[in-house]
Amino acid sequence: MNFKRLKPFVFIALAAFVSGCGLFGIGGKGDSSRTTGWEYNAEETGNIPNISGYEQEAGPGLVFVQGGTFTMGRVEQDVMYRNDNYPRRVTVASFYMDETEVSNQDYREFTHWTGRVYPGDVERMKAITPDSSVWRRDLAYNEPYVNNYFRHPAYSEYPVVGVSWEQAEAYCAWRTDRVNEQILVDREIITHDNTQTGENVYTTDTYLAGLYQGTEGDKPVENPDGTTRRPKWEDGIMLPNYRLPTEAEWEYAAYGLIGNTDGELLTDRKLYPWNGSYLRQDKKKEKGRLKANFVRGRGDMMGMAGALNDNADIAAPVFSYEPNDYNLYCMSGNVNEWVADVYRPMSLNDVEEFNPFRGNVITEYRRDPNGQLMRDQYGELIRDTIAGMDYRNVLDGDPTSQIVEGDTWIGNDKQTEGMYIQDDRPGAFSSLIDDEVRVYKGGSWLDRPYWLVPGTRRYLEQTKAQNDLGFRCAMTRVGSPEGF
Structure with missing residues (x-):
């Protein structure tokens, strides 16, 4: 039996099973809090949400x-x-x-x-x-x-x-x-x-x-x-x-x-x-x-x-x-x-x-002056990098990684370009290392x-x-x- 060919059908069957069984084990009326004794998902206690027994399924492929x-x-x-x-x-x-x-x-x-x-x-x-x-x-x-x-x-x-x-x-x-x-x-x-x-x-x-x-x-x-x-x-x-x-x-x-x-x-x-x-x-x-x-x-x-x-x-x-x-x-x-x-x-x-992992860039959604989320021409939410949270270069070119005694490195605010030679002139030596270079393997x-x-x-x-x-x-x- 070719199990690889069956995988899409297995996923559809799982989705259908989940669909028929409710919200991934949502706690029904009668399930109560261990800390307060209040019932979850009950109108009389304010519909405190609780989903129990969640188990992640593998996505397709x-x-x-x-x-x-x-x-x-x-x-x-x-x-x-x-x-x-x-x-x-x-x-x-x-x-x-x-x-x-x-x-x-x-x-x-x-x-x-x-x-x-x-x-x-x-x-x-x-x-x-x-x-x-x-x-x-x-x-x-x-x-x-x-x-x-x-x-x-x-x-x-x-x-x-x-x-x-x-x-x-x-x-x-x-x-x-x-x-x-x-x-x-x-x-x-x-x-x-x-x-x-x-x-x-x-x-x-x-x-x-x-x-x-x-x-x-x-x-x-x-x-x-x-x-x-x-x-x-x-x-x-x-x-x-x-x-x-x-x-x-x-x-x-x-x-x-x-x-x-x-x-x-x-x-x-x-x-x-x-x-x-x-x-x-x-x-x-x-x-x-x-x-x-x-x-x-x-x-x-x-x-x-x-x-x-x-x-x-x-x-x-x-x-x-x-x-x-x-x-x-x-x-x-x-x-x-x-x-x-x-x-x-x-x-x-x-x-x-x-x-x-090296490559974290922490972002947040962009909002207009009224606090509304902003989108681009394709309807996708726009994200902006939070100031100081681009960690691609951390501990490699920033002040904490300096190897030179004194304050010359910190004073010049060196980044990657200061650690690795970057020279675009014809025939000049230039390092390939910068914040847009990625690893590949295999x-x-x-x-x-x-x-x-x-x-x-x-x-x-x-x-x-x-x-x-x-x-x-x-x-x-x-x-x-x-x-x-």
């Missing part, structure tokens, strides 16, 4: 990754001599992650929706369309990929490439809204409105703020007193945001160490997402075949005719090769993957031991085995794209690490 502690960083020789990744122990909270890289078909849903809802908006379409020119090489015949890789159905299940970090972020936001919109449709709280356009487009934020004027369904949320209302975030109906995984989350999930433990004892560390240091299968039926899609040696992208070893000249379909112990596919090879983190050589010295069909090790890391400007760089989404888990 996601699998559960149970968190824990692991040693993050380099596990073999630092052949690049960057010294930016020595091992350190950290803890990652449980989360959800796409079982595969985002495919061309997945991403085409995004571009199709955008073209339908914003017809004629050339700039918006251009901003999200993958850059097919990444396939071009001066001395290679790659034009067929320029024309076909993203658009042709032959490549529908291949990982999307040519997407920048910013485009990956935009996809995550769009996917969040479409999944939450479908949840509300499945529960008959709203109905699909294929005429939405301009400012009146469903987003999770605008819906929760009461600004989206869609078509109401037959089953709005019912209060204990019989009145109805829109769902609130506190009801637990909608899912948290899809987002890019942090570097720590990605690396932790790639290793899949749950198959290498005896109680709390880690019996075997891993070099790759599979056990052992070998790149070939040792099972009898597939003995000798490669476990991932990568370059074996100069000019050898896929093996010889009659015995194509990894059966992939470029990328391979997203469900290729065996998954790791978290049931995640292609965490080594196939295409590299963007993660959320801003790159710094010495972040490992600065980040927290729990959920390490190795690809263009890479040698060194980059298949999850502990390795590289970086690229967040506006750039490559023909071997894609992404997958993650989602925060709310509540306990595995349920009680």
Whole structure:
């Protein structure tokens, strides 16, 4: 039985079950407070809200990754001599992650929706369309990929490439809204409105703020007193945001160490997402075949005719090769993957031991002089960075990170530009490190085995794209690490 093909139907069935069972275990009349004895959700006590027994379901395409502690960083020789990744122990909270890289078909849903809802908006379409020119090489015949890789159905299940970090972020936001919109449709709280356009487009934020004027369904949320209302975030109906995984989350999930433990004892560390240091299968039926899609040696992208070893000249379909112990596919090879983190050589010295991450930018909704939420021309709520809460550069270029004695550093208000040489003059040396450079990981069909090790890391400007760089989404888990 093909369980991958059943997943969408399982999710729909779960949504239907939840829809028929009420508001995720909403406390009924008779449930009372342990502290006051007052009844919850009862009119005579003021309808004190209480929802008990909430358990988060995985969103479409996601699998559960149970968190824990692991040693993050380099596990073999630092052949690049960057010294930016020595091992350190950290803890990652449980989360959800796409079982595969985002495919061309997945991403085409995004571009199709955008073209339908914003017809004629050339700039918006251009901003999200993958850059097919990444396939071009001066001395290679790659034009067929320029024309076909993203658009042709032959490549529908291949990982999307040519997407920048910013485009990956935009996809995550769009996917969040479409999944939450479908949840509300499945529960008959709203109905699909294929005429939405301009400012009146469903987003999770605008819906929760009461600004989206869609078509109401037959089953709005019912209060204990019989009145109805829109769902609130506190009801637990909608899912948290899809987002890019942090570097720590990605690396932790790639290793899949749950198959290498005896109680709390880690019996075997891993070099790759599979056990052992070998790149070939040792099972009898597939003995000798490669476990991932990568370059074996100069000019050898896929093996010889009659015995194509990894059966992939470029990328391979997203469900290729065996998954790791978290049931995640292609965490080594196939295409590299963007993660959320801003790159710094010495972040490992600065980040927290729990959920390490560099890249926090804390925002708030913009309001007009009357206190009303403000939206852009697409109806999306505008967010502004709170003063002093852009933490991409913290402990790296700010006064607390100075290594020079005296007050010269503080007096000049140095930031990243003062730590790393930035020189745009032709022929001049300039560091690639700034606040818009992001980490990517995983190795690809263009890479040698060194980059298949999850502990390795590289970086690229967040506006750039490559023909071997894609992404997958993650989602925060709310509540306990595995349920009680």
